Amino acid sequence: MNQKIPLLGIHHVAIICSNYAVSKHFYTEILGFEIIREVYRKERDSYKLDLSFQGVYFLELFSFPETPPRVSRPEACGLRHLAFEVSNLDETVQILRHKGLICEDIRIDEFTEKRFTFTSDPDHLPIEFYER
Template identity: 55%
Template sequence: MSNGLQGIHHVALICADYVRSRAFYVDVLGLAVIAEHHRAARDSWKLDLALPDGGQLELFSFPHPPPRPSRPEAQGLRHLAFRVEALEPFIAHLAQHGVACEPIRVDEYTGRRFTFFADPDDLPLELYETR
């Protein structure tokens, strides 16, 4: 269907500490800033980040956001997965920044390797190997 869904345009995240989360997604994960705006009426930041495949990640801050109820099986977004060519180099990069990854697992259906780590708000993030 040519008028149907074509992919994910963006994923939006709300963070507890904007400065800390901005540093994590830009400096640690290496996402490029597209735009950054402070919305004074909402006392809120909105940061648009570019993903290498053309998608975007939107990072929002709001005063006193409620915490995520549980990890990772709460209703709603379970986790956000990033494609990487190889796990080990990116795991090493994260470790240099003090970010721990879970042991590497293998997807029982695809045979692909993956691991989980967390952002500064304990949002579960996944690295999914594509090679």
């Protein structure tokens, strides 16, 4: 049987962070996600932060005590990066740098000929900005 699963879309992305306050600041104050709800789960000594982007539920940010670090570079198996579409990459890079982030040089996608760059979140998860 070759029946496709009737997916409706991507529901959310979940990220476990090493420093909840720093990651919360990054995703809300730097990237501009809006907080839907924030819950402290005492039994797990863990925060769960639900975030939306343009009014759509998009990201879960978790904190857990003593999480092992994830290898990001050299590239390891698993989630490679999170990518956001922007209309003006030069302006985006300028804003990110003004907020203290380091951005790679802008590159051109060899297949789409679109411009993109990378930065990292506080736990070194690669974050891509891809020009529309």
